[in-house]
Amino acid sequence: MTQSPMQEITDGALKEALNDANIPTLIMTICQISGDHSLLDGPYRPSKSLDGVRNMPLEFQDEIRNQAFQLITELRDGKRKAAGLPDKETLQKMLSLYVGEPVGPEYVPMFIEDMGFENALEKSVTWSTSQAPAKLEDNHMVIAGAGLSGIGAAIHLKKAGIPFTIIEKNESLGGTWFENSYPACGVDTPNHFYSFSFEPNSDWSGYYSKRDEIYAYIQKVADKYGLLEHIRFGCKIDQARYDEASKGWVIDLTDKDGAQEQLNPRFFISAVGQLNQPQIPDFKGLDSFEGPAFHSARWRHDVSLKNKKVVVVGTGASSMQLCPEIAKEVKDLTILQRTPHWIRMLPDYHRTVSDGKKWLLKHLPYYQSWYRFRLFWSYGDGIWDSLHKDPNWPDQAHSLNSENARHREIYIQNLRDALNGREDLLKKVVPEYPPFAKRMLIDNHWCDMLQQDNVHLETAGVQEISKTGITDSNGKFHEADVLIFGTGFDAVNLLGSLDIRGRSGRSIHDIWGEDPRAYLGMTAPDFPNFFMFYGPNTNLAHGGSLIFHIECQARYITRCLIHMIEEDWQEIEVKDTAHDRYNAKVDAEHDAMVWTHPGVNNWYRNSKGRVVSVSPWRLVDYWSMTRDTDFEDYKFA
DSSP states (O other): OOOOHHHHOOHHHHHHHHHTSOHHHHHHHHHHHHOOOGGGGSSOOOOSSSSSOTTOOHHHHHHHHHHHHHHHHHHHTTSOOOOOOOOHHHHHHHHHHHHTSOOOTTHHHHHHHHTTSSOHHHHHTOOSSOOOHHHHHTTOEEEEOOSHHHHHHHHHHHHHTOOEEEEESSSSSOTHHHHOOOTTOBOSSOTTTSSOTTSOOSOOSBSSOBHHHHHHHHHHHHHHTTOGGGEEETOEEEEEEEETTTTEEEEEEEOTTSOEEEEOOSEEEEOOOSSOSBOOOOOTTGGGOOSOEEEGGGOOTTSOOTTOEEEEEOOSHHHHHHHHHHTTTOSEEEEEOSSOOOEEOOTTTTOBOOHHHHHHHHHSTTHHHHHHHHHHHHTTGGGGGGGBOOTTOSOTTTOSSHHHHHHHHHHHHHHHHHTTTOHHHHHHHOOSSOTTSSOOEEOSSHHHHHTSTTEEEEOOOEEEEOSSEEEETTSOEEEOSEEEEOOOBOTTSTTTTOOEEOTTSOBHHHHHTTOOOOBTTTBOTTOTTEEESSOTTOBOSSSOOHHHHHHHHHHHHHHHHHHHHHTTOOOEEEOHHHHHHHHHHHHHHHHTBGGGOTTOOOTTBOTTSOBOSBOOSOHHHHHHHHHSOOGGGEEEO
């Protein structure tokens, strides 16, 4: 008889694995496996720090490892079976103890579902009655985009038995993880949380994986669920318009051979993403440069940077990742920084995951689920309260409240240490505005790079581009062999790659202008049978995993479709009242938050200052809003 990995592990290998365990996660795992919750009332409790062991004596940590060893060997040797989930009151107590601060009861059902204790995919696609294949075929769905959103949507639809076709403009799936291939491209969300809840990956090589590994994960998931046969690659949607007579969509597309075609699905989903349209400002003289010039999202792999003079425009997330990498080979690197970003130093960012840690995540019951919640809290909802303005706070120009001010001081000190006390550089990289008012960036050896002799950080924008280089806004000329634009994306122009026309015949872009709005970020009046992933106000700025939102949206949309098919409706459209009421709440919440701080501009807002890109809600709030569908908010026909 073949042994399981739990039975195969030796005592020595198990002890080695436990040396790599996160102690608070191990405490929760021990309590749940054993059913003995006495550790919850012990003398030492996890802290709010990232590893949770601040003020926890080493002797106590060793005792936790010893208890875990005893428990796991009993499981391995068949002397014990793992207990199940405790009751909700105990779970809430465990969650609060685990993260070192109070966790509300609203998190318990979300924890059970999204952390993998229950299969959220199975729960979201239940039918009240069986449906005839012909009836399901009459409700065919077309999905635009085969990135993470399109893959998430397709998995839920396939589980429900609803037929679909994915139209993908590229020759491969993956979306942003296919299109972005610049050096050191990677995720800035911990990737043990950056995964589908129903498809956790315990084999990540690092805590923040690079592009190739994430792309491979997406491919693996698509293969497992048999999605490739549903994807039409190399096809471009020219126009999608709603047809009143058929109560369905007419989609004109051009296939990879240039042939024109028309599809007539009942439903249409946009899964094209938000940060998929690279933006290079109309700089004076842009076309005059004689060397290679390209956006980071359209990386030129045919262009060698070795021993070249390179100018990078912009210091956002992509530049933070790529610049330290290319600085290793270029002759001279000049970086133009118009506005500094807050930079966080994360100890796990460059660490690899040990084999022992991988074993715990894969084989120790409950460990991965608890670990996922720690990441969820530390990099998401745990900081949400601190992003609200305190009207009585004395230094409102630089921080929002006492906690935000504490973060500011920590970040400044970390930067000072990383720059080895170089006050000249510190002056350039510390923002005046409060932390989190713009996207937070993670140090990818950025501070080390700035201290290299061949790297020059200029606090200036672009005045003019010429044949041989750039004159910055301070009037200084920088000679260049290659120009790289890390100038972001056309984020306000949501769904910008699609021409979508609703019941009235008007384009969604004509209706929105610079002010995109949607109910729950998914549906809009005048657009029946149409759903959006990653729509207005669904990007995540306070932290967390976008895949979490994708799952919320996929479940919600699937439930809408199941309801329609079971009730023999042909058309669903959100009511204006529900749509407007929801967006009024969005605006009211944003008004109290850091992203509307008057001292900074960010890509979250339109030209009038309204936040249109990011969500104001805690992740648990959006989960609750989308968990149950209020069909009173919709019109059916």
